[in-house]
Amino acid sequence: MSEALYPITVEVNGVQRTAQVPARLSLVDWLRDELRLTGTHVGCEHGVCGACSILLDGEAVRACLMYAVQADAHRVTTVEGLAAPDGGLSVLQDSFCEAHGLQCGYCTSGMLVAAQALLDANPRPSDDEIRAAIGGNLCRCTGYQQIVEAIRLAAERLQEKRA
Amino acid sequence: MKSPPFEYARAASIDEACALLAQHGDAAKLLAGGQSLVPMMAMRLLRPAWLVDINEIAALKDIAVDERGARTAACARQVDIERDTALAARVPLLGRALAWVGHVQTRNRGTVGGSLAHADPSAELPLVAQLLGAKMRLRSARGTRSVEADAFFGGPMTTTLAPDECLEVIEWPAWPERRLGCAFVETAARHGDFAMASAAAQIGLDADGRCTRVALGLGGVGMTPLAFPALTARLVGSRPTPADLDDLARDAAAQTEPNDDLHASSEYRRHLARVLAARALRAALEDAEREK
Ligand code: FES
Numbered sequence: 256m257s258e259a260l261y262p263i264t265v266e267v268n269g270v271q272r273t274a275q276v277p278a279r280l281s282l283v284d285w286l287r288d289e290l291r292l293t294g295t296h297v298g299c300e301h302g303v304c305g306a307c308s309i310l311l312d313g314e315a316v317r318a319c320l321m322y323a324v325q326a327d328a329h330r331v332t333t334v335e336g337l338a339a340p341d342g343g344l345s346v347l348q349d350s351f352c353e354a355h356g357l358q359c360g361y362c363t364s365g366m367l368v369a370a371q372a373l374l375d376a377n378p379r380p381s382d383d384e385i386r387a388a389i390g391g392n393l394c395r396c397t398g399y400q401q402i403v404e405a406i407r408l409a410a411e412r413l414q415e416k417r418a
Numbered sequence: 419m420k421s422p423p424f425e426y427a428r429a430a431s432i433d434e435a436c437a438l439l440a441q442h443g444d445a446a447k448l449l450a451g452g453q454s455l456v457p458m459m460a461m462r463l464l465r466p467a468w469l470v471d472i473n474e475i476a477a478l479k480d481i482a483v484d485e486r487g488a489r490t491a492a493c494a495r496q497v498d499i500e501r502d503t504a505l506a507a508r509v510p511l512l513g514r515a516l517a518w519v520g521h522v523q524t525r526n527r528g529t530v531g532g533s534l535a536h537a538d539p540s541a542e543l544p545l546v547a548q549l550l551g552a553k554m555r556l557r558s559a560r561g562t563r564s565v566e567a568d569a570f571f572g573g574p575m576t577t578t579l580a581p582d583e584c585l586e587v588i589e590w591p592a593w594p595e596r597r598l599g600c601a602f603v604e605t606a607a608r609h610g611d612f613a614m615a616s617a618a619a620q621i622g623l624d625a626d627g628r629c630t631r632v633a634l635g636l637g638g639v640g641m642t643p644l645a646f647p648a649l650t651a652r653l654v655g656s657r658p659t660p661a662d663l664d665d666l667a668r669d670a671a672a673q674t675e676p677n678d679d680l681h682a683s684s685e686y687r688r689h690l691a692r693v694l695a696a697r698a699l700r701a702a703l704e705d706a707e708r709e710k
Pocket residue numbers: 296297298299300301302303304305306307308317318319320
């Protein structure tokens with residue numbers, strides 16, 4: 256039995272993408288396997304680790320807990336879409352390098368997306384707010400402290416830029 | 419960890435969702451926020467032939483607030499309830515509970531109706547519904563009926579919803595007391611994870627500091643979320659001392675029959691229930707006393 260295919264049109268990082276997808280294809284598998292946007296990672300595939308975080312219509316969600324077919328007519332931003340307009344690292348991404356906010360990098364795309372959603376909504380987050388924002392993202396390497404520092408650094412740098 | 423195959427239908431209206439459920443019966447499941455259903459599909463605990471997606475039905479997103487309370491349509495996102503200041507003023511316990519629900523990414527997607535229909539006995543929103551006596555409006559192609567929380571929850575992951583019924587609206591009653599306090603506390607391995615036990619309390623006071631109404635609820639320590647109206651009634655008309663609150667917490671915990679599992683023994687859960695109930699009652703009383 257071949258599975259039924261459903262047509263979708265999704266704005267991914269500013270580009271309209273169309274596809275025919277089986278209903279059970281997760282959004283993260285579509286992004287990675289079909290669109291080859293492999294910056295978004297897959298850890299647990301059942302909503303525990305946060306590695307698959309993306310922005311859906313500007314809000315952070317877990318891409319393993321959505322089917323690609325559900326993203327039809329919505330807007331998705333992946334970690335690839337966070338980069339600076341010239342393709343270089345964004346202030347947030349550069350802050351992760353600067354503050355040693357990553358080691359193996361597995362959790363990093365999810366952390367960046369969670370942090371981006373936080374800074375978009377709240378440019379001056381407290382440390383507690385930073386911790387709450389990444390509370391659903393597991394990191395097995397850093398011990399989290401440098402990730403919090405990286406996000407704080409990014410918030411400060413973005414303040415300066417705006418001033 | 420991939421979902422088994424299924425057919426997908428995106429319902430444009432509640433009527434269409436009900437018609438699809440009537441047509442497919444047991445073979446169909448409603449897909450709301452998907453924060454519990456999709457993991458269960460990935461783990462192959464569920465294999466529905468059809469998923470009926472109700473995320474795009476605008477009428478299922480409404481939040482309305484008046485002096486009687488809040489009415490939240492089933493597909494209102496948890497994050498939207500969290501951000502609604504009018505709702506927070508009338509039914510503050512909902513916001514206190516949501517602070518413990520999952521993580522930013524899951525609350526952005528998770529819905530209030532999805533959490534109730536999933537009926538995990540350790541989940542926060544079912545506990546609030548049980549404690550406040552929320553009313554659920556259930557709709558099917560056959561008609562509409564209203565069910566109180568107590569009758570809605572039938573057991574772990576079990577509700578009174580028939581296979582062709584859709585949870586449409588939840589009515590959360592507001593208490594009229596001007597001096598109103600509430601609190602929600604829980605213990606989990608990581609903030610936002612499944613609670614080993616949780617407790618919620620709400621207390622109304624008159625001008626003299628006497629209780630006009632008291633409600634206490636416990637989660638994660640029974641087949642459904644539990645409320646204790648017979649026990650809490652004894653505080654009405656009194657100015658409770660800390661010892662009175664501890665006694666109430668002890669008596670409520672003694673009535674629970676928690677399960678043993680990997681995360682906590684039955685005994686430990688009952689211990690948590692007592693400690694958390696006492697903390698919730700004290701915090702709710704202090705909260706009410708702050709309102710002059
Ligand atoms: S892969 Fe989505 S939360 Fe782990």
